[in-house]
Amino acid sequence: MVFSVKTYNNINQVGLKELGNHFQIDGDLKENPDAYIIRSENLHDVTFPDNLKAIARAGAGTNNIPIDKATEAGIVVFNTPGANANAVKEAVIASILMSARDYISAYDWTNQLTGADVPKQVEAGKKQFAGTEISGKTLGVIGLGAIGARIANDARRLGMKVLGYDPYVSIETAWNISSHVKRVDELRDIFENSDYITIHVPLTDDTRHTFNSDSFALMNKGTTIINFARGELVDNQALFDALETGVVKRYITDFGTEELLNKEGITVFPHVGGSTAEAELNCAIMAGQTIRRFMETGEITNSVNFPNMHQALTAPYRITLINKNVPNIVAAISTAVSDLDINIANILNRSKGDYAYTLLDLDETDRSKVDKLAALFETSDHIVKVRLIANPK
Known part of the structure; x- marks a missing residue:
């Protein structure tokens, strides 16, 4: 096929x-x-x-x-x-370094110089771009998934102290996070104790405006915020206020909107973190x-x-069902199979929210009987989509 x-x-x-x-x-x-x-x-x-x-x-x-x-x-x-993940990690690490040394402003200033005495002008003006080292500074990482975990580990290797917050971190990811990364249970611990904060979470109703007037109020002056996740994680008006008061030293983001452009303390990249x-x-x-x-x-x-569904296909036919997550649906599926005198080789049903997915493997070689079963499932009010897959072996 x-x-x-x-x-x-x-x-x-x-x-x-x-x-x-x-x-x-x-x-x-x-x-x-x-x-x-x-x-x-x-x-x-x-x-x-x-x-x-x-x-x-x-x-x-x-x-x-x-x-x-x-x-x-x-x-x-x-x-x-x-x-x-590795591409975004490198973009975030580069952003931390650029913020610490203000390389972008230094580049812009230097390239506006003219005349035979450029070296002299450079020596006279370079003090305005004296930065800080990131070694010994504290990085707060919000979201310790594939990207956040890599950033946390590499920031540690660069000499930073790292705080990590993620109440939903998977066991697999947790094993890959350095033991030197300190896990915190409250977001306020990130806001109160970090020189740099980077966020790596999906945009949901709960995460929208994670950075708002309340969170900025908890931060120390001179904090750098890096957002390569989603623009809406930051309340822009609250950000502007935090920049004006000096709470936020610099905001670096990969999600540009018109209101963010050409503002002091804001660096906007054209969504190239993973590019x-x-x-x-x-x-x-x-x-x-x-x-x-x-x-x-x-x-x-x-x-x-x-949900993730893995089941080796060894039977002659497999029917997949996307069904509404209602009571007794598996029993109804099994009854329909039995009524057609077909044996079930394997059945796997898992739900996610209001819907579920079923892998139904049939120990039956008569295609007409299998087609009849699939057609029967198509008539059910609780089944949204039916697929019939023949084992090619």
Whole structure:
């Protein structure tokens, strides 16, 4: 079977080779693809085609995808966490160093000098750019995921004291964080004790305006804020007030808006934190692998709206079901299978919020019986999407 994939935003072609020979990419693509692979394309005003089964975001953030809308339509949304982590880590470390030494202002000033006595002017004016060293200073890291953990570890290697806050850090990530990184239980500990603060959390109702008038009030004068996560994590008006009073020395962000531009103490980059050749390749590879695995086996890895599901396909047929998370749904599925005199080889059902995902492996070689079962599931009010996958072996 050949699957169709529509790509947006110039996905790395080497990474797309991970899809293999059973995937048709763009080119002669029909209007109703099986999957999207995107980067920054805004899908909030897009009408999803009926055949669309998956969307892979080649990156970690999914704010450009209407998750609730996709879930209701039975579309699994994937991201690629960690694929650009090293690129963002390096951007943040560079930002800390640039802030400490004010290299950007120094560069701008030097390049405005003219005349044969430039060396003399440099010597006379360089004192205004005397900075500080980061060794011995305290870095607060909010969010100890793939990016935050790397920043914390490398900042320690550069001689910084590091405080980390993340109430949801995974066990796997926790093992990779240096024992010298001090974990704190309250955000106020980060605000009160840090010379530099960097944030790496998704944008949610809880994290919006993490930096606000209350949090700025807890900080020491001269704090540097670095935001390579999401612009809306900062209340801009509160930031402007904190800059005016000297509480915030510098704000460095990768998310530009008009009100942030050309303001003293604010450095805005054009959303390039994860834009390296290596990161773009890693994201494309991970997105390709994710879509291929899902389309060929129904297994889910790194979905933001459905649970991870892994079950080796050894039976002749597999039916995947996206269903509403209602009582007795598994019993109803099992009864339907039994009524058609089909044996269940394996069944795995997990929920996430209001919806659940089921891998139903059938010990049945009669395709007509399996088709009849799939058609029966299609009529259920509680089942949103049905897929039938034949074992190629």
